[in-house]
Amino acid sequence: DIQMTQSPSSLSATVGDRVTITCQASQDISNYLNWYQQKPGKAPKLLIHDASNLETGVPSRFSGSGSGTDFSFTISSLQPEDIATYYCQQYDRLPFTFGPGTKVDIK
Amino acid sequence: EVRLLESGGGLVQPGGSLRLSCAASGFTFSSYAMTWVRQAPGKGLEWVSSSSGESTYYADSVKGRFTISRDNSKNTLYLQMNSLRADDTALYFCAQDRVSGTYVVWGQGTLVTVSS
Numbered sequence: 736d737i738q739m740t741q742s743p744s745s746l747s748a749t750v751g752d753r754v755t756i757t758c759q760a761s762q763d764i765s766n767y768l769n770w771y772q773q774k775p776g777k778a779p780k781l782l783i784h785d786a787s788n789l790e791t792g793v794p795s796r797f798s799g800s801g802s803g804t805d806f807s808f809t810i811s812s813l814q815p816e817d818i819a820t821y822y823c824q825q826y827d828r829l830p831f832t833f834g835p836g837t838k839v840d841i842k
Numbered sequence: 843e844v845r846l847l848e849s850g851g852g853l854v855q856p857g858g859s860l861r862l863s864c865a866a867s868g869f870t871f872s873s874y875a876m877t878w879v880r881q882a883p884g885k886g887l888e889w890v891s892s893s894s895g896e897s898t899y900y901a902d903s904v905k906g907r908f909t910i911s912r913d914n915s916k917n918t919l920y921l922q923m924n925s926l927r928a929d930d931t932a933l934y935f936c937a938q939d940r941v942s943g944t945y946v947v948w949g950q951g952t953l954v955t956v957s958s
């Protein structure tokens with residue numbers, strides 16, 4: 736199975752800050768990587784697909800980059816409504832594994 | 843409106859069985875692969891099983907115990923769960939696969955608790 740790691744596991748930032756989360760795959764997954772946002776008590780929401788493509792309707796402050804084994808996810812200007820846990824997920828091969836998540840809150 | 847609505851969760855004893863359902867609306871159900879993802883309390887997301895055309899796929903942790911199926915005439919996805927264990931306790935989400943492994947539409951989840 737492809738293992739996904741994320742860093743950091745949690746972070747606190749100020750409104751307006753630039754926030755970056757990294758995700759690493761245990762083997763080359765090309766660009767078969769998604770980013771999801773999950774707010775407490777809610778289902779996950781797809782933000783970024785194919786490593787860098789913003790899902791329709793998602794604010795442009797969210798972005799993703801990377802390929803192969805190393806990926807990053809950025810919130811260019813953190814907003815209060817961005818408080819959530821963020822997961823990367825590979826879909827290069829089954830089982831489609833998720834990273835352990837990064838919890839983002841406001842300082 | 844595209845919608846998924848899970849049901850069938852509950853409290854079950856170890857070794858017991860449950861069948862989850864996911865009712866779909868607002869899209870052509872038969873045209874999409876469908877997936878179950880679970881989340882143990884306070885934990886991350888775990889892919890469980892997918893149904894794509896005539897093919898089915900399972901996580902090793904549930905293989906041989908869970909069966910995914912679908913009734914396209916009823917726009918409903920199922921997950922038959924047998925030989926349940928405490929570590930199957932989780933919120934179970936169904937999700938629509940836009941393309942294999944990319945989940946755009948999710949239900950609200952149904953909670954399965956395995957405990958004596």
